[in-house]
Amino acid sequence: MRVKVVCVGGGPAGLYLAILLKRQNPSHDITVHERAAEGSTYGWGVTYWQGLLDRLRAHDPESARAVAENSVHWDEGVAHVRDVSTRQPGDRGFGIGRHRLLELLSKRARSLGVRLEFESEITERPAGADLVVAADGIGSALRTGRADEFGTHVTHGRNHFLWLGTTKVFDAFTFAFVETAHGWIWAYGYPYDTGHSTCVIECSPETLTGLGLHRSEEGEGLALLERLFAGLLDGHPLIGRTSDGASVPWLNFRTLTNRTWHTGGLVLLGDAAHTTHYSIGAGTTLALEDAMCLATALGEHPALPDALAAYERRRRAELLSAQSAARYSARWYESLPRYIDLPPHRMFALLGQRHSPLLPYVPPQLYYGLDKAAGQLEPLRRLKRWLGPRAARALHARSTGHRD
Numbered sequence: 001m002r003v004k005v006v007c008v009g010g011g012p013a014g015l016y017l018a019i020l021l022k023r024q025n026p027s028h029d030i031t032v033h034e035r036a037a038e039g040s041t042y043g044w045g046v047t048y049w050q051g052l053l054d055r056l057r058a059h060d061p062e063s064a065r066a067v068a069e070n071s072v073h074w075d076e077g078v079a080h081v082r083d084v085s086t087r088q089p090g091d092r093g094f095g096i097g098r099h100r101l102l103e104l105l106s107k108r109a110r111s112l113g114v115r116l117e118f119e120s121e122i123t124e125r126p127a128g129a130d131l132v133v134a135a136d137g138i139g140s141a142l143r144t145g146r147a148d149e150f151g152t153h154v155t156h157g158r159n160h161f162l163w164l165g166t167t168k169v170f171d172a173f174t175f176a177f178v179e180t181a182h183g184w185i186w187a188y189g190y191p192y193d194t195g196h197s198t199c200v201i202e203c204s205p206e207t208l209t210g211l212g213l214h215r216s217e218e219g220e221g222l223a224l225l226e227r228l229f230a231g232l233l234d235g236h237p238l239i240g241r242t243s244d245g246a247s248v249p250w251l252n253f254r255t256l257t258n259r260t261w262h263t264g265g266l267v268l269l270g271d272a273a274h275t276t277h278y279s280i281g282a283g284t285t286l287a288l289e290d291a292m293c294l295a296t297a298l299g300e301h302p303a304l305p306d307a308l309a310a311y312e313r314r315r316r317a318e319l320l321s322a323q324s325a326a327r328y329s330a331r332w333y334e335s336l337p338r339y340i341d342l343p344p345h346r347m348f349a350l351l352g353q354r355h356s357p358l359l360p361y362v363p364p365q366l367y368y369g370l371d372k373a374a375g376q377l378e379p380l381r382r383l384k385r386w387l388g389p390r391a392a393r394a395l396h397a398r399s400t401g402h403r404d
Contacts, residue, residue: 001302002027006129008122008142010034012046013270013287014135015105019060020295022112030114035121035136038106043098044165044199044239045192046284047173050092059292063108070104071096072191076172079348080232082179086344088352093173093281095192101284125266131304132266133294135287138256140272150268151259156252157277158334160214161202163248164222168236170197175351176232177340182210184336187229188279199238200278201225202333208250218248253277253330261315262308269294274319276326279333280355286322290315325355332359339364 005021007014010032018030056064071094078087106116123141125132134142143150166189174189185203192198208214213221222238229238240248256275261268270287294311301307332339332354339347346368353359359367 001025002029003130004029004128005031005131005133006122006126007032007133007135009134009136009140009270009272010036010102010106010116010118011135011137011270011287012101012105012284013291014133015102015109016063016288017133017135017269017291017295018109018114019063019105019112020291021298022109022114023060024295024299026113031117032109032114033117033120033122036118038116038118039099039103041099041102043163044196045095045097045190046101047093047095047190047192047198047281048285049094049281052285052288053094055289055292059295060108063105066104066108067096067101068094070100070193072193074170074172074190077348077352078170078172078174079344079351080174080176081340081344081347082177083231084344086348087172088345088348090173090352093190095190095198097192097196100193130265131298133269134266134272135269136272138254138271138275140268142266143258143268143272146263146266149263150261153257153259155255157255157330158252159202159204159330160208160250160252161200161278162225162240162250164199164201164225165239166197166199166233166236167195167239168197168199168233169195174232175348176229177336178228180207180211180228183207184340185211185228186333186336187232189232196239201229204334204336214250255326261312265304267294267308267311273315274323276319276322277330279329280322280326282322282326286319289318293318324357328357328359329354335360342368 002025005028007018007030014032018032021028021030053064053068056067073092073094075089075092076087077090078085110116125142134140136142143152169191170189175186177184177186183204183206185201185207188200189197211224213224216224218240222240226233226238254275258268258273261273269290271283273290276282276286293315297307297311301310339350342350342364349368349371350359350364353371
């Protein structure tokens, strides 16, 4: 059956959904509207892991091949704490420039007959479409106009972060923790092409204001950050302007949830539906997986309400693990003083365990010992998996006065 689909938002989720729907049925009438000019995008590089690449190959081998060919990869993690460094092997990760990813997906969509309309802002639901997809990010105009219907809720994280680029090409996923007179400030860095890396800076509000970063001009702030992370950057600059020339602001991460993801023929996709803390590096992956799930549901269910209900039901279940990991990951960084004075190799090991619901409630040295032992003995691994969620639920119930 031929349907007319209007997708609002030309990010990875919206473009990939359009690709998959056209592959399902070339007769579908699909238009993607993007408010920005073509080639103008916020962000530097995005990261993903092997599992996503495998799923992309299963859904559309051609776009998967293009993404893989334009990505760089790493197999290790590095942590710098004060003047000490530790390096550990890890899962293979990939980075690709956001601008390049959108270029590749746009080219693939056009080749399949998708119409792309740039500098086309849609704030009201367009008439005449069988399905309208709001893939226009956390600030989605379509969702905001119906916030009560969707049951939108936003919470703000405590720490502040700044999304930057650099010409320093890291050879691994890199963490750097620097102590200042006003507290700790740290960076996450990873390469995304042969000449650039993403570099995210994060700190507590006390450190931000103590260093004066909250009121400094961009050039002054970047110069201070370059001095603080001189050992990491090796003389390379931090880049603080996006492709459209706008300054990049310090932000608090916003965790967005919705009571429902669809109403009538309007459905939410990607960050318009849900967000997960950037420290788990899953935002682009989850958005693309949303697109895969929605396309599959539309192919399996002839009735649109059934398809949208199936999409939401399945993705909510699939997201539970990632959302839990993101919450605990953000909490780990907000509690950095609890871990930072451990020996660097132990601190790095617990950095890798930051998704655990048990970690916040067990003394770090004890957790490290248990985790090391659990890696060798299957009964301890099972005990750790059993204890984690139960300890978290019990402590949450105690702190809120609720009981399961």
